[in-house]
Amino acid sequence: MALGVTLSWLILIILIPLSGLVWRSSVLGWSTFWALATDERTVNALRISFGTAFAAALVNVVFGVILAWVLVRYRFPGKRIVDAMVDLPFALPTAVAGIALTTLYAPNGWIGSLLAPLGIKVAFTPLGIVIALVFVGLPFVVRTVQPIMEEIDKEVEEAAATLGANRFQTISRVLLPGLTPAVLTGFALAFARGVGEYGSVIFIAGNLPYVSEIAPLLIVIRLEEFNYPAATAIAAVMLVISFVMLFVINMIQAWSRRRYGYGT
């Protein structure tokens, strides 16, 4: 019974709508589809979406690993609050994040006015998109790496130290390699989320075609023009890339289970 409910609900809510998308892009015909998918504005939008999401995920890897390490290993006042705040980007509606970040980084905002004398423009440039995506992807790396760090056996570090490794060597050559699969998973999750992100980006991006226009926004623009084939084609390209990402994440986890005996 439970299986029946589950299946019919899944088919109704997920499978039928998604197959609608697949069907609509398949009736376009390959040459039309290819022409729409390789349209210059579309290619630029996809490049901007994937490029900024990649940059933001990289930033999140560096700071996410440090943040997770600090939360797992050190004690400091307010630690519990910091730990809880890491999840804020999950809980805060993206539109709210979008207008808050835009106001902060605009040339007359709290942070934007500090950067303006240095000649750094953030809001209404691709850099602004990266900032928004760093916010959105912040929890992913921390929350995938944190549980794995908690389980690290102190004996490994003690062994490394006994064998004459200094602390830096222990961390860079013993601890970090073991964390690689979790870090990669976190990176992939943050990246995938960033590619599809819409709400927090559209306010700060400035949405200049060919410069700071993201792919999800271009879908919306095409829909508003009633250009359904173009919207469908962009969506299909994004979907295919997302599936590849999902597949890669699963591969990383399967590999990590074999190599390190854990999967996130």
Added chain:
Amino acid sequence: MAHEIPDPVGHHGTSEMVRSATSESRLARYVLIGIALCFVGLFVVVPLASVFTEAMRNGPGEFLTVLADPETFSAIRLTLIVAVIAVPLNVVFGVSAAWAIAKFEFKGKAFLTTLIDLPFSVSPVISGLVFILLFGSHSLLGPWLQSHGIQILFAVPGIVLATVFVTFPFVARELIPLMQEQGTSDEEAALSLGASGWQTFWYVTLPNIKWGLLYGVLLCNARAMGEFGAVSVVSGHIRGLTNTMPLQVEILYNEYNFVAAFAVATLLALLALVTLVLKSLLEMKFSEQIAASRRH
């Protein structure tokens, strides 16, 4: 948490001297904590604080006046209606999906799990688009719906559908690892003592998962009330009719009505904070009943 090795020679050295080999120097610790705090401060705390200060820019009087606007009021009402419909639907589905996946063996289980996770990896805009393609005037269903006077897009049903799609995985994903961990022995005992399937679920399974379920509902609700991209595509932005709170924030902001935009945003930010507090409480008190490894 440096468990320090007792100084073998009996010196009363500084903590630097007796530092254990498995922790960093004090300087490194402070630098790392500093970096982490700056990062969280810059990217999380400051944006959150700015929401509240921007809303209060012209004093609490104006803050309250803009909130009393009838369009804002109808946006709040619509957001609540959508959440009240979408969350229970996904609770029923999430529990039954988790039950099916965790307690039974069948073919295609991995595929089913992937399908449940799918809305997480799809752009919210695409989640909205699929419903436009399904119900829009150019679709197969469109003309039929029109001739029967059924309005799905640019109306409440479309918003609910898009929200259900987007919040689909939250409850199920929270419950699946939890129920798998608990196994089937409790249920088998209940069944062997003569309980019916329904009784077993109601008196045995449900009490076992109630905190995990609450946790999933919390996250599901936060997303349902805050969803922007998918809802934006299907809503049609009809003021006072199909605007949810996040859409109202966008409209007010684009009209340069910043105080009003941030005032509505304040309500959503409070929702997020309440969600975080409840979530932390649940994690602290019932960590063993919450699949902590799957926090998102």
